[in-house]
Amino acid sequence: MVDFVRRPRHLIIGAIALVLIAGLGAAWWFESRAPASDYAFKVMRGDRVLASYDVAQVKAIGSKQIMLQGKVQEGASLLAVLEHAGAGTFTTVTIVGANVSTGKADQIVLAACDIGPDTVLDPAPKRLTVKIAGPKIPRNSRIRDITEIVVK
Amino acid sequence: MTVIALVGVMILLGKTVLRMPIHVPGHSGVLWIAALIIGCGVVRRRGSATLMALVGGVLVALVQPSSAGFLFAVAKYVVPGIVLDLVAPLFGGRLDGIAPAIFAGAAAHASKGVVDLLQGLVTGIPVSMLAVGLTATTAFNIAFGALGGLIGAIVLRTLIRARIPQLADLETASEEAP
Numbered sequence: 001m002v003d004f005v006r007r008p009r010h011l012i013i014g015a016i017a018l019v020l021i022a023g024l025g026a027a028w029w030f031e032s033r034a035p036a037s038d039y040a041f042k043v044m045r046g047d048r049v050l051a052s053y054d055v056a057q058v059k060a061i062g063s064k065q066i067m068l069q070g071k072v073q074e075g076a077s078l079l080a081v082l083e084h085a086g087a088g089t090f091t092t093v094t095i096v097g098a099n100v101s102t103g104k105a106d107q108i109v110l111a112a113c114d115i116g117p118d119t120v121l122d123p124a125p126k127r128l129t130v131k132i133a134g135p136k137i138p139r140n141s142r143i144r145d146i147t148e149i150v151v152k
Numbered sequence: 153m154t155v156i157a158l159v160g161v162m163i164l165l166g167k168t169v170l171r172m173p174i175h176v177p178g179h180s181g182v183l184w185i186a187a188l189i190i191g192c193g194v195v196r197r198r199g200s201a202t203l204m205a206l207v208g209g210v211l212v213a214l215v216q217p218s219s220a221g222f223l224f225a226v227a228k229y230v231v232p233g234i235v236l237d238l239v240a241p242l243f244g245g246r247l248d249g250i251a252p253a254i255f256a257g258a259a260a261h262a263s264k265g266v267v268d269l270l271q272g273l274v275t276g277i278p279v280s281m282l283a284v285g286l287t288a289t290t291a292f293n294i295a296f297g298a299l300g301g302l303i304g305a306i307v308l309r310t311l312i313r314a315r316i317p318q319l320a321d322l323e324t325a326s327e328e329a330p
Contacts (some may be wrong), residue, residue, distance in 0.1 A: 009249075009251075012242045013251055013252065016255040016256075016258070016259050020259060020294055023262055023265075023290060023294075024287065024290050024291060024294065027265075027286045027287045027289075027290040028286075028287040030283055031284070031286040034280050034282070034284075035280050037278070037280040037281060038280075101217070103221075103275050128280070128281055128284050129281070
């Protein structure tokens with residue numbers, strides 16, 4: 001009698017387990033078949049491209065952690081990346097990409113005084129792109145999926 | 153209704169305040185899935201998990217606005233609540249059992265990953281970006297959902313043994329069972 005009552009429960013658990021395993025298998029299949037990301041952003045002075053970086057190259061430049069609005073942002077300092085690209089001197093920097101809040105194409109212009117050692121290019125692990133974050137950049141003005149960094 | 157509101161707040165706290173310092177996707181699900189399991193086990197009405205998840209999801213979306221947009225931010229909680237409402241009756245509404253709670257929690261939290269994927273597709277994120285770490289994220293969602301289910305079941309069992317009025321019939325049922 002107990003076995004008869006238990007069996008449906010075991011079948012249900014087995015069915016759920018199968019669904020979860022199938023879901024995991026589907027995720028693995030999708031990930032293995034997806035095209036490799038060709039994301040990279042350009043550092044430019046005017047119309048001249050100084051350098052191009054993908055996420056791995058940005059990580060290789062360096063990494064520091066900062067705390068902003070209770071969340072950890074971690075990545076290479078923007079100043080270090082610009083220095084690496086040969087754009088260490090500038091008066092303004094325009095970051096082109098997508099707005100973090102709306103997801104729409106957007107850009108932000110930062111004066112030299114707005115950029116410090118705590119302004120970082122934070123790689124987003126899920127998106128394989130970078131976003132800009134810093135103490136003088138309001139959260140809803142942050143730019144993600146950066147495509148260009150233009151210095152003047 | 154008190155339990156529903158309470159669980160909604162617990163979901164908010166689990167997502168915003170009681171954060172664990174581990175940088176692994178889906179870890180916050182341990183707490184809010186446990187809260188849903190507990191609430192589902194206490195209320196035991198059809199649709200209760202969905203309602204609790206809706207309350208919690210709206211609170212989280214308001215307190216912690218996400219780039220995903222309000223709708224998807226709420227859906228990430230409502231869909232697991234719906235899954236829990238579909239799975240719980242299969243076990244007679246008894247989520248104080250360890251195995252049922254583990255698998256119900258795992259299934260519920262795994263469904264959140266589906267919402268994340270849909271959100272990415274709708275917002276036009278390239279497939280190559282969506283696929284990055286998908287297997288690991290899915291595995292973590294399942295694992296943390298299962299852990300949340302386990303914690304929820306243990307708390308429910310403790311509440312049953314503590315003889316709270318809402319669970320008095322469950323205590324009687326467990327005493328009568330061979």
